[in-house]
Amino acid sequence: MSTLETAARQDYLCRVAIDPLSRVEGHGKVTLLVDKDHRIRQARLHIVEFRGFEKFIQGRPYWELPVVVQRLCGICPVSHHLAAAKAVDQLIGAQDIPPTAEKIRRLMHCGQTLQSHAVHFFHLASPDFLFDFDVTTAQRNIGGVMADYPDIARQGVRLRKYGQEIIRATAGKRVHGTGAIPGGVNKSLTLQERNALLVDLDLMIQWGRNILKLIKNAYSLNPGYFTYFATIRTNYLSLIRADGALDLYHGGLRAKNDAGGILFDHLDYRRYHQVIREQVKPWSYMKFPFINSLGPDRGWYRVGPLARINNCDFIPTPLAEEERKEFMALGEGEPIHVTLAYHWARMIELLHAVEAIRELLLDPDIFGDELVVRGEMAREGIGVIEAPRGTLFHHYRMNEDGLIEKANLIVSTTNNNQAMNESIRQVAERYLDGKELTEPLLNQIEVAVRAYDPCLSCATHALGQMPLQVELVEEDSGEVLGCLVRDADGAVHGRE
Amino acid sequence: MKVPGLLILAVGNPSRGDDALGPLFLERLGELRERGGDWEGVELLTDFQLQIEHAIDLEDRELVLFVDASVSCLPPFEFTRLRPACDTSYTSHALSPAAVLHVYEQIDRMPPPPAFQLAIRGERFELGEFLGPAAEANLAAALEFAGRLLAQRDAESWARWGAFP
Numbered sequence: 001m002s003t004l005e006t007a008a009r010q011d012y013l014c015r016v017a018i019d020p021l022s023r024v025e026g027h028g029k030v031t032l033l034v035d036k037d038h039r040i041r042q043a044r045l046h047i048v049e050f051r052g053f054e055k056f057i058q059g060r061p062y063w064e065l066p067v068v069v070q071r072l073c074g075i076c077p078v079s080h081h082l083a084a085a086k087a088v089d090q091l092i093g094a095q096d097i098p099p100t101a102e103k104i105r106r107l108m109h110c111g112q113t114l115q116s117h118a119v120h121f122f123h124l125a126s127p128d129f130l131f132d133f134d135v136t137t138a139q140r141n142i143g144g145v146m147a148d149y150p151d152i153a154r155q156g157v158r159l160r161k162y163g164q165e166i167i168r169a170t171a172g173k174r175v176h177g178t179g180a181i182p183g184g185v186n187k188s189l190t191l192q193e194r195n196a197l198l199v200d201l202d203l204m205i206q207w208g209r210n211i212l213k214l215i216k217n218a219y220s221l222n223p224g225y226f227t228y229f230a231t232i233r234t235n236y237l238s239l240i241r242a243d244g245a246l247d248l249y250h251g252g253l254r255a256k257n258d259a260g261g262i263l264f265d266h267l268d269y270r271r272y273h274q275v276i277r278e279q280v281k282p283w284s285y286m287k288f289p290f291i292n293s294l295g296p297d298r299g300w301y302r303v304g305p306l307a308r309i310n311n312c313d314f315i316p317t318p319l320a321e322e323e324r325k326e327f328m329a330l331g332e333g334e335p336i337h338v339t340l341a342y343h344w345a346r347m348i349e350l351l352h353a354v355e356a357i358r359e360l361l362l363d364p365d366i367f368g369d370e371l372v373v374r375g376e377m378a379r380e381g382i383g384v385i386e387a388p389r390g391t392l393f394h395h396y397r398m399n400e401d402g403l404i405e406k407a408n409l410i411v412s413t414t415n416n417n418q419a420m421n422e423s424i425r426q427v428a429e430r431y432l433d434g435k436e437l438t439e440p441l442l443n444q445i446e447v448a449v450r451a452y453d454p455c456l457s458c459a460t461h462a463l464g465q466m467p468l469q470v471e472l473v474e475e476d477s478g479e480v481l482g483c484l485v486r487d488a489d490g491a492v493h494g495r496e
Numbered sequence: 497m498k499v500p501g502l503l504i505l506a507v508g509n510p511s512r513g514d515d516a517l518g519p520l521f522l523e524r525l526g527e528l529r530e531r532g533g534d535w536e537g538v539e540l541l542t543d544f545q546l547q548i549e550h551a552i553d554l555e556d557r558e559l560v561l562f563v564d565a566s567v568s569c570l571p572p573f574e575f576t577r578l579r580p581a582c583d584t585s586y587t588s589h590a591l592s593p594a595a596v597l598h599v600y601e602q603i604d605r606m607p608p609p610p611a612f613q614l615a616i617r618g619e620r621f622e623l624g625e626f627l628g629p630a631a632e633a634n635l636a637a638a639l640e641f642a643g644r645l646l647a648q649r650d651a652e653s654w655a656r657w658g659a660f661p
Contacts, residue, residue, distance in 0.1 A: 123548070142548070143582065146602040154603040161549040175544065 001297055001418075002425035006283075007033050007042035018442050028454065030424055030445050038435055043428040045421050045449065047286045047413070054407045062091050062381075062398050066180050069394070069409075077176050078112035078167060079387035079412075082249070083394040085180035086383030090270075091398060093375025094183035100368030101184030104170050106249050107360045108179055109385070111166025113248055113353040114204075116388035117305075117346050118163060120453040121211065122156025125343055128447050129218045134440055152214070155207040159350070162204050166357060169193045184372035194361055201358050205319065208351035212323055215344045228430070230339035230423035230448035233258040235291060235301035236310045237276075237415065239386050242266065244313030246352065248386040254311050255291055255301065260335050263291060269384040272393055278410070288418050289410060300418035303390025304452065305345035310335040317359070320352035339423050342451040346388075377402075387412045389453050413454045423448045500539040501558035502649055508565055509544055513625035514618025517565035517635055518542065520627065521616065524639055538646070545590035551599040557609040559651055562593040563638075566615035571630070572637035575658040578611040610651035612658050614638060 007013060013033040033042035057068060066085040070077035082105055089097060097105075127140040130149055138144070146153040164174040169189060171177025179185050219226045240254040241247035252266035253275070264275055278287040279296045290299035301307070309328070315321040327344060330336055336345075360366060383394045390412030397406040427448045432441055504525065508518035522542045529535045541553060546562075554560055562578070580601050581594035591599070593613050600608040616638045618631050627635070645654060 146599065150603060150605065157548055157599075157603055158552060161552045164549060 001300075002043075002422055002429075004040065004043045004425040004428060005421065010042070012036070013041055016437060018445055028449070030449070032428060032432070032437075034437070038433070038437070040428040040433045043421075043425045043445075044283060045417075045424055046284060047417075047454070054409055057404050057407050060404050062088055062396070062402050062404060063182050065394075065396065065404070066182070067176075067178055070176055076112060076116050076387050076389070078108055078171065079385055079392055080394070081171070081177070081180055082109055083383040083385040083387070083392050084396075085182070086250075086385065087381035087394045087396050088182045089383070090381035091378055091396065092182045093377055094373045095375060097184045097373055098368065098370040099365045100188050101371050101373075102249075103360055103363055103365050104185045104188055105180055107189075107357065107366065108167055108170040108177075109249050110353045110357045110360065111163045111170065113163070113388050114350055114357070115160045115163025115167065117350040117353070118156055118160035120388070121343060121346060121350075122153065122160070125450050125453075126152065126156070128450065129215070129343070137439065137443075140443075152211075155210065158200075159204060159207055162200055163353075166197060169197060181372065183374050186371065188368055188371060189361075189366045191367065194366065197357075198361055201354070201361070204354045205351070205358070208347070208354050209319065212344070212347050212351065215347055219344070226340050227338055229444075230427050230451065231337055232339065232419065232422045232426060233337050234419055234422075235263065235294070235299065236307035236335060237291075237301045237303050237391055238308040238311045239269070239384060239391060240266065240311060240313075241316075245316045246308055246312035246314070246349075248308075248349075248353075250385075253384075253391075256311055256335060258335065258337065260310075260331075260333065263293070269393075270382045272382065272384065273395075276410075278414075284417070286414055286417050289415050290418070300422075301415070302419045303412055303415040304342065304388075305349050306336065306339075306342045307390065308386060309345040309348060315348070315352050317352050317355035319355055320348050323348045323351060339448060339451045342453070346453070349388075389413060390415050413452075416452050416454065420449055420452050420454060423451070499556040501537045502561070503539050503541060503553060503557045503559075504561045504563060505546075505550065505553065506540075506542045506563040507544065507546055508542075511623060513620040513622050514628055514631040515565050515621050516627050517616045517618050517631055517638075518563045520635060521563050521614075521638060521642070524635070525642065537649070546593065546596050547591060548596075548599050550591070550596050551603060551608075554596070554600050554608055554611070555604065559649060559654070560609055560611040561645065562596075562611065562613045564593075564613070564615060565618035565621075565631070567618060567621075569615040569617050571617035572634035573614060573616045573641065575641065576613050576615070577655055577658050578613050580608060610654070612654050614642070614645075 010033060013035055016032040016034055018030040028045060028047045031044050031046065032040055035041055053069060057065065060068065065088050066081050069084045070081040085105070122145070123142045126145055127142070130145060130152070131140045142153065167177060168174045171179035179187065235255060235257050237253065237255045239247055239251035241251045253269050253272065254265045255263035255275070257263055267275060275292055276289050277292045278289045280287055288296065288300065290296045291301060292299065309324055315324045327336065327348060380397045385392050392412050393408070393410040395408040396404055399405050424445050427444050431444050435441060504522065506518035506522040508515045510516040510519045519542045522540050525540055543550070566574070578594050578597060580597035582598045583592055583595050593611065597608040597611055616631070617634045620628050648654070
């Protein structure tokens with residue numbers, strides 16, 4: 001772990017806050033403690049995240065959960081919808097849901113992965129690939145991408161829309177649908193719906209491949225920057241299919257260490273609490289999960305696209321598998337630890353999602369009419385899924401009246417908490433240390449956070465340029481020594 | 497598959513008092529459609545907020561009507577023609593209709609279809625509230641006006657009733 005988590009002495013340091021972080025989902029901020037010589041002494045990522053859901057779903061009937069909990073998020077509601085549905089399946093004793101139900105849920109999840117990965121890369125992260133850091137903030141956003149790279153913007157918007165249409169067909173609505181219900185789903189697909197979705201599929205696959213070319217090209221043009229920027233050696237955690245394949249919907253837990261060695265494998269995720277614990281730190285509202293056997297200092301890990309591609313033995317769709325092999329070759333037998341490679345891995349998954357959508361749309365089971373199954377009721381249910389941002393845990397316990405007594409949610413971004421902090425510390429040391437802070441330099445911090453695609457709440461500010469204010473504050477007196485402001489229109493100016 | 501020529505796109509949150517005006521407007525039109533009549537070539541679409549992707553919904557349309565609750569228009573409603581505009585809503589989850597038209601221009605490299613806005617006056621937008629009585633009356637007036645719009649589904653006629661602001 002970096003030594004920049006807590007400064008030894010803070011009485012002589014100035015505090016710099018990047019608040020709020022821009023082009024991420026939800027609200028977060030970074031604080032830096034800087035001495036008079038501009039040396040960085042402390043760097044922390046704070047997430048202003050309200051975890052009220054665990055409390056206010058207490059007392060609600062179990063069957064409400066898949067619909068209620070998806071209100072956690074406007075970007076990946078399907079992930080919460082499905083993780084809750086999987087947990088509720090256990091509450092009603094539905095151990096094996098009908099093939100039609102599982103395939104419709106998988107299709108919904110692929111649509112979700114596609115639209116979420118597209119919105120992150122094209123709408124939020126692509127400006128970091130397409131524009132230099134010196135380009136004005138007014139241009140370095142999706143609006144600038146649309147103006148200067150209309151073909152890329154068009155592909156991004158259409159890829160996301162296609163994912164949303166898959167969700168609409170399977171869940172009833174593009175956002176906050178109701179497709180998954182306890183023990184299965186409430187609808188299968190009609191032939192007409194299926195045929196309409198097949199029309200644009202080849203184009204989506206082509207665009208998925210195109211964007212991988214763009215990322216690989218960016219990497220090859222500046223390999224030094226990509227390889228070392230925010231890069232940290234970590235453990236990795238994800239679900240894995242029984243045969244070792246990438247599986248975003250279901251599987252056992254696999255964890256690897258930084259050399260690629262297996263820490264645990266195919267672990268029934270209902271035993272997650274035996275291998276994962278959460279640490280609380282006084283300066284953050286968000287917990288810090290770690291692998292129990294390694295302890296908090298060495299046991300923190302990364303989840304999400306990079307972890308999944310590092311962890312799986314293969315991807316069960318041909319084009320994405322070809323891309324995975326090329327990607328993994330860079331590690332020469334070790335996991336890829338490059339933080340900016342999250343984007344690359346994310347686009348491999350996007351391609352996989354589109355390929356998987358094609359397989360599912362051509363599967364006759366999606367037209368079936370056996371949609372729901374029930375069994376013997378149980379008191380406890382645990383649903384785990386690979387959300388776009390990483391492994392997502394939903395754990396519920398209910399009473400004899402079917403009302404929820406206790407809930408525990410470990411969301412993807414929480415799993416990456418320590419890793420995001422370590423990445424910004426690496427960037428602070430490498431790029432900011434000893435320099436006078438400017439907006440382009442501070443954006444480097446945001447680039448590091450953005451690679452993880454954190455979903456900090458999901459209420460606002462998905463697109464474009466958020467207002468940003470950076471203040472230099474004298475530690476003892478609280479006096480503001482200087483201030484840099486970026487307005488909503490992207491204009492940057494100093495303020496006394 | 498041919499896309500219906502007229503898109504009526506209503507936005508709003510049904511759980512926030514008068515913000516439900518847009519979705520309710522569409523719901524009532526849907527009920528009228530159930531009873532029969534000439535609805536060929538009309539698509540009804542609703543969502544919580546407008547986003548960039550809604551620009552794709554405008555493709556291949558002949559005419560578009562955005563419907564939303566408004567606190568700034570005069571009661572019972574205002575009907576205006578829209579121009580593409582790159583306003584500050586661009587930076588949020590909730591784009592304005594004019595910003596959606598601007599996105600259309602940028603990604604499709606052509607002018608958007610003729611588009612109009614029906615803003616229905618709302619008063620109260622608190623979470624969990626029902627539609628207020630004033631908004632209910634404004635909704636009824638807007639629906640009556642919609643009957644005229646649906647009877648004359650061409651941009652020229654609509655332009656006579658709703659000039660650029």
